[in-house]
Amino acid sequence: MSALTFTLRQKAVQRIDVSCLTPEKVAGMSLDQIRTLPIHQGNRQVSVGELFAVAGGVSDELVFSGCSQLDHVGQGMSTGRIRVEGDAGAYVGTAMRSGEIVISGSVGIFAACGMRGGTLTVGGNAGDFLGGALPGEMRGMRGGLVRVLGNAGDRAGDRMRRGAILIGGNAGECCASRMIAGTIAVFGTIGERAGYGMTRGTLLCATAPDRILPTFNECGTFELGFLTLLFKQWATLGAPFAELSGRSPRVQRLMGDLGAGGKGEILVLR
Amino acid sequence: MIINGVSIDETFAEAFGMRGTRLIITAHDLTWARHAAVALTGFATSVIACGAEAGIERELSPDETPDGRPGVSALLFAVSSKELGKQLERRVGQCVLTCPTTAVFAGLDAPEKLPLGKTLRFFGDGFQNSKVVAGRRYWRVPVMDGEFLAEETTSMVKAVGGGNFLVLAQDQVSALRACEAAIGEMRKLPNVIMPFPGGVVRSGSKVGSKYKALPASTNDAFCPTLRGATRSELTSDIGSVMEIVIDGLTDTDVRAAMKSGLEAVCRVGAAGGVRRISAGNYGGKLGQFHFHLREILA
Numbered sequence: 001m002s003a004l005t006f007t008l009r010q011k012a013v014q015r016i017d018v019s020c021l022t023p024e025k026v027a028g029m030s031l032d033q034i035r036t037l038p039i040h041q042g043n044r045q046v047s048v049g050e051l052f053a054v055a056g057g058v059s060d061e062l063v064f065s066g067c068s069q070l071d072h073v074g075q076g077m078s079t080g081r082i083r084v085e086g087d088a089g090a091y092v093g094t095a096m097r098s099g100e101i102v103i104s105g106s107v108g109i110f111a112a113c114g115m116r117g118g119t120l121t122v123g124g125n126a127g128d129f130l131g132g133a134l135p136g137e138m139r140g141m142r143g144g145l146v147r148v149l150g151n152a153g154d155r156a157g158d159r160m161r162r163g164a165i166l167i168g169g170n171a172g173e174c175c176a177s178r179m180i181a182g183t184i185a186v187f188g189t190i191g192e193r194a195g196y197g198m199t200r201g202t203l204l205c206a207t208a209p210d211r212i213l214p215t216f217n218e219c220g221t222f223e224l225g226f227l228t229l230l231f232k233q234w235a236t237l238g239a240p241f242a243e244l245s246g247r248s249p250r251v252q253r254l255m256g257d258l259g260a261g262g263k264g265e266i267l268v269l270r
Numbered sequence: 271m272i273i274n275g276v277s278i279d280e281t282f283a284e285a286f287g288m289r290g291t292r293l294i295i296t297a298h299d300l301t302w303a304r305h306a307a308v309a310l311t312g313f314a315t316s317v318i319a320c321g322a323e324a325g326i327e328r329e330l331s332p333d334e335t336p337d338g339r340p341g342v343s344a345l346l347f348a349v350s351s352k353e354l355g356k357q358l359e360r361r362v363g364q365c366v367l368t369c370p371t372t373a374v375f376a377g378l379d380a381p382e383k384l385p386l387g388k389t390l391r392f393f394g395d396g397f398q399n400s401k402v403v404a405g406r407r408y409w410r411v412p413v414m415d416g417e418f419l420a421e422e423t424t425s426m427v428k429a430v431g432g433g434n435f436l437v438l439a440q441d442q443v444s445a446l447r448a449c450e451a452a453i454g455e456m457r458k459l460p461n462v463i464m465p466f467p468g469g470v471v472r473s474g475s476k477v478g479s480k481y482k483a484l485p486a487s488t489n490d491a492f493c494p495t496l497r498g499a500t501r502s503e504l505t506s507d508i509g510s511v512m513e514i515v516i517d518g519l520t521d522t523d524v525r526a527a528m529k530s531g532l533e534a535v536c537r538v539g540a541a542g543g544v545r546r547i548s549a550g551n552y553g554g555k556l557g558q559f560h561f562h563l564r565e566i567l568a
Contacts, residue, residue, distance in 0.1 A: 162402065183401065200399065225373050225419040226410055228337045229403040246338075263397065 003061040003083070004034070006052040012069035014042030015089060016051060019072035023060040023080025023099065031058070064088075066105050074101040077118070090127065093120040094134065096144065106150065110134065115163065117144045125150035128172065131165045131184075132158030139180065141165070147237055154191065157184045160201065166234065166241050176203040179264060183230065187240045198257045198264030206240075208252070208268045216256030221270050223250045244269075271564050275540025276547060278563050283434045283528065284551035285559035288317075288347045289354045290429030290519055291384060292327065292377030295366055296341035300329060306372045307342040309365035314346070314357075315466045318486060322357040323347045323431060323517050325463030336375045337419070343377050345463045347431050347517045354426060355384045362420070363390055370415050376406075376424035378519075387411070387420030430559050433516035433524035436474065436492065436548040437535055442510040444543025446470070449512050451538050452531035459530060461523040462516055474513045474550060489550075507545055521559050529566045536567070 035049030066086015087105035106124030227249035235245035314324035387409030439445035479487035
């Protein structure tokens with residue numbers, strides 16, 4: 001069955017909250033029913049049909065024509081697949097539990113915040129607080145896999161608790177800040193103050209950060225067996241993530257942030 | 271039934287329900303994986319006094335192990351889930367955690383779980399870390415050679431212990447050679463171990479003893495030196511008896527191993543000094559699995 005497609009009728013001038021359009025929320029609805037669903041644009045409530053041309057068959061795959069004004073794509077989704085052709089806005093995949101979201105372009109701030117499961121793939125760049133905690137929440141991402149082929153903004157993995165964030169490009173400042181657990185891998189360069197306030201968890205870097213916080217201590221260079229398992233898991237994720245498969249798990253290990261317990265680690269591939 | 275001059279008794283081996291698990295131990299090279307596995311499965315010949323019956327199932331190439339290093343798979347069996355859990359914790363804690371470069375992983379996937387790294391992690395004294403990879407949790411315990419990696423749990427299954435057969439030969443050497451031939455074939459099969467030294471046991475036992483403290487004692491009916499002093503099962507042409515005990519993950523596995531071993535003994539035949547094959551049982555009242563020799567060889 002073909003995917004259910006949502007094409008914007010005209011260029012969005014205000015932000016659109018598409019959290020009402022997830023595979024489980026439209027399951028069992030006819031196209032007409034979906035068109036009459038209420039949706040918020042800016043501070044107004046309109047119907048889905050006013051904003052989008054809805055077509056295709058009702059299935060567990062939704063496709064949006066991309067627009068950086070589309071917020072909350074796949075929020076809280078627990079099944080199925082959402083594909084965005086182009087960019088998406090803020091809060092993509094927040095509190096997502098299962099299923100798959102694929103964004104061919106870039107996403108805004110707070111993508112994958114509070115995510116609990118499933119996979120989010122971003123073909124372009126991601127904004128600040130990728131996989132982080134929403135303001136007021138004590139924990140960020142709690143499970144699942146986020147894969148960003150481009151760059152990530154500042155504070156990626158802020159308060160992250162579980163799961164993995166793979167960044168194919170560069171990461172901004174304060175990557176893994178206040179991280180509680182989980183794994184972040186950065187295949188490009190990494191910004192200032194990586195691991196700030198990190199209590200536990202792993203930040204894996206392909207290249208050594210230019211400067212390491214003084215609250216991180218050098219432990220030496222080791223072959224860590226768990227990395228082989230991670231690399232094997234990433235072997236199916238395409239370049240550059242799959243390129244680590246079969247590679248020696250030899251890394252330089254730095255432990256910190258000593259200002260926050262000091263049991264986190266920054267691992268630099270050697 | 272007589273095969274190649276070997277008389278097959280019309281009897282059966284009586285086996286019992288047990289709990290079993292498989293562990294995969296990897297290391298920097300096969301030598302160290304084997305060191306750990308040998309220690310893990312040491313002093314595990316009989317549940318009567320060892321708490322567990324264990325053995326090395328086979329060696330694994332790097333492409334067969336989770337972390338891509340050479341490894342060994344070992345099977346452990348015990349009489350209850352509780353005892354198996356206790357034995358697992360003790361044996362892995364003392365023999366694998368301690369062995370340089372090793373890591374340990376679950377070798378079975380079943381609903382019932384036993385703690386593995388879940389309890390061993392506390393050796394890390396708060397410095398331990400866990401990682402969830404592909405839905406499975408692994409514990410990283412800092413140790414003096416680097417990190418000990420252990421999967422959080424291993425699976426436990428209902429298993430079968432105590433499959434057996436007796437090789438009755440004209441003399442000790444003939445019995446030994448026939449048993450060696452049988453073990454050589456049986457070790458090629460998956461899901462089974464022969465827990466006694468070299469896979470062979472010479473001290474088959476009967477239930478009870480004249481001494482109140484002993485639950486089992488020598489099987490005098492099969493002791494050749496007592497032929498004239500007890501109600502012997504041995505004719506005058508039998509000079510030595512040895513037994514092979516088999517534990518397996520299923521009764522099908524035990525049956526397949528018995529068949530393979532019995533056929534190997536029969537190939538040695540009368541020309542090799544083998545006279546009879548028999549089996550140990552308790553009248554069929556204690557064990558839930560009965561392996562009839564003639565049915566297996568039919």
